Amino acid sequence: MMSEEALSVKVEFSGGLELLFDNKKKYDLSIPCKDESGAPSNVAFLVRYLCDKVMKDPRKDMFVLDDTVRPGILVLINEADWELEGEDQYELQKDDHVMFVSTLHGG
Amino acid sequence: MPPSICAVCRTNRALILRPKDHSKLCRECFITVFETEIHHTILSTNLFERGERIAIGASGGKDSTVLASVLKTLNERYDYGLELMLLSIDEGIKGYRDDSLETVKRNAVQYDMPLTILGYSELYGWTMDQVVEQVGKKGNCTYCGVFRRQALDRGAARLGVKHVVTGHNADDVAETVLMNLLRGDLPRLSRTTSIVTSTPSLAPNKTGVADNTHIKRSKPLKYAYEKEIVLYAHHKQLDYFSTECIYSPEAFRGSARALIKNLERVRPSAILDVVRSGEDMARLVPGSDEGCGGACASATAAEEEVGGCGSAVGKSMASVERQLASNERAQESNLETEITLPKPSPAPSTTPAGPPLKGQKKPRSERSGGPKKKGPAKQVMGSCIKCGYLSSQAVCKACVLLEGLNKSRPKNAIEVGYEVQDVSLNSVRDELEATTLSTER
Numbered sequence A: 001m002m003s004e005e006a007l008s009v010k011v012e013f014s015g016g017l018e019l020l021f022d023n024k025k026k027y028d029l030s031i032p033c034k035d036e037s038g039a040p041s042n043v044a045f046l047v048r049y050l051c052d053k054v055m056k057d058p059r060k061d062m063f064v065l066d067d068t069v070r071p072g073i074l075v076l077i078n079e080a081d082w083e084l085e086g087e088d089q090y091e092l093q094k095d096d097h098v099m100f101v102s103t104l105h106g107g
Numbered sequence B: 001m002p003p004s005i006c007a008v009c010r011t012n013r014a015l016i017l018r019p020k021d022h023s024k025l026c027r028e029c030f031i032t033v034f035e036t037e038i039h040h041t042i043l044s045t046n047l048f049e050r051g052e053r054i055a056i057g058a059s060g061g062k063d064s065t066v067l068a069s070v071l072k073t074l075n076e077r078y079d080y081g082l083e084l085m086l087l088s089i090d091e092g093i094k095g096y097r098d099d100s101l102e103t104v105k106r107n108a109v110q111y112d113m114p115l116t117i118l119g120y121s122e123l124y125g126w127t128m129d130q131v132v133e134q135v136g137k138k139g140n141c142t143y144c145g146v147f148r149r150q151a152l153d154r155g156a157a158r159l160g161v162k163h164v165v166t167g168h169n170a171d172d173v174a175e176t177v178l179m180n181l182l183r184g185d186l187p188r189l190s191r192t193t194s195i196v197t198s199t200p201s202l203a204p205n206k207t208g209v210a211d212n213t214h215i216k217r218s219k220p221l222k223y224a225y226e227k228e229i230v231l232y233a234h235h236k237q238l239d240y241f242s243t244e245c246i247y248s249p250e251a252f253r254g255s256a257r258a259l260i261k262n263l264e265r266v267r268p269s270a271i272l273d274v275v276r277s278g279e280d281m282a283r284l285v286p287g288s289d290e291g292c293g294g295a296c297a298s299a300t301a302a303e304e305e306v307g308g309c310g311s312a313v314g315k316s317m318a319s320v321e322r323q324l325a326s327n328e329r330a331q332e333s334n335l336e337t338e339i340t341l342p343k344p345s346p347a348p349s350t351t352p353a354g355p356p357l358k359g360q361k362k363p364r365s366e367r368s369g370g371p372k373k374k375g376p377a378k379q380v381m382g383s384c385i386k387c388g389y390l391s392s393q394a395v396c397k398a399c400v401l402l403e404g405l406n407k408s409r410p411k412n413a414i415e416v417g418y419e420v421q422d423v424s425l426n427s428v429r430d431e432l433e434a435t436t437l438s439t440e441r
Helices: A043-054 B029-045 B062-078 B095-112 B120-124 B128-135 B141-158 B168-184 B186-192 B225-235 B258-265 B270-284 B297-304 B316-339 B366-370 B397-406 B410-414 B418-440
Strands: A006-014 A026-032 A072-075 A095-103 B055-057 B083-090 B115-119 B163-165 B196-199 B215-216
Touching: A072 B225, B029 B062, B029 B225, B055 B062, B062 B083, B062 B095, B062 B225, B083 B095, B083 B120, B083 B141, B095 B115, B095 B163, B115 B120, B115 B141, B120 B141, B120 B316, B128 B397, B141 B163, B141 B397, B168 B186, B168 B225, B168 B270, B186 B270, B186 B410, B258 B270, B366 B397, B410 B418
Parallel strands: A006 A095, B055 B083, B055 B163, B083 B115, B163 B215
Antiparallel strands: A006 A026, A072 A095, B196 B215
16 A cells, blocks of 8 residues: 555754754654555644654653644744645655744743 | 745745734845844834943843844944943853853854853852752742842943843743733833833933943843744854753743743734733833833832843743742732831732732832822832842842842751741841831831
């Protein structure tokens, strides 16, 4: 089945979010190209994937609240605000760069 | 979705959606627009004077880094004629501030600005690590906030600088407005909305030399969205440090910040709208800065921005929390004081609104004058008899806190809890207030 196929995406965390992800800023991930229901993987799926498979820190609510990225965390898809790209419904393409930047942390 | 095109240049791909007006901009146009708006804020508020020396309160965090970068850019582009320098406060928190100070040191090189670092240990004889060891993690933010406020002023005085700018942004101001609204503290609301929170010219200073009680404070990023500050830092690839103070865990932060961020997602303009509403309400507050031409601003400002945990320039949920904590404490001591008054005015419990100005005492005349209640009491400002810092009390907050700390230093061996500490502080304050009253009668 096609769902076995993998999709390579680059994921980056900054603004303090990297603290929740092993203090590592950049991840090269291979994620399934179809989500649980067989639809093409979108950012919402990527966020679930990050929570379930990548994030070891138990404080999930500092990244996701009410099934979406926590307010105050900016999402940039290939450098563009995700609001310009359809937010979490954006369908991921091969080698997309998705960046999560927290505005919530101080200096 | 087809790529959006920049609304300004109509050429490049839009990367930024502006929260304030939903306009779509490319990277270059966004950077220009962001800088130009700060420039307009500076011009329209007459924030700077030509030749002025400005200390930028720098923590290494996003806000102060962006502030330093933008001010340097504007100073050169529009020839403000300012002399800019960086001033950092080292609270003495291992694993937190020492890392961010490394960022500030790099910023100093990147922006070619002199850097001064002033430590709590040097100023007060206590690092925050030691304070926390003494009072516990729960109440330490009060200490940090009070100490930092003075520390920036003292640092400025040492540099011979009369104007300190901080990186408070629109989100910070909106949070403060909401918190004060929710507390019913309109006088404080009116003070915190002003872009200049301290007006030195109105406080007499004959010598003309900068001293630590006559420092002007302002926040040029007051109308800048936190989101745009982060995007500016990102797109200009500024070197900033983000962390969370190890002593103020996420769970302790209040909900105003979350509320603001939730509102922003539903209605992005809400943040600036709250700021503007705050300004409008400020004008309606009797005896506010707007009403008195700023004469009371200098008085209150010293106790105002007790905030900025996580960054010398205010990162602010923690600071709101801290203000709340310190207010509650101040309120307690205030109540106790009123009970001991010789002429029994209505018992504090019967006044529904509570003390009009928390932590502040009414002018003596009004207090002995009986039951008539007027608008918010104004502070009578003097200098702390111990350190000379601007204070509405005989002894300033920092000295009171220090006295408490120093007194209980020996008790450290038997692990004094926060509650105990709190009580002893209140009693110290009450003692002080009692002395003041008796000498003036």
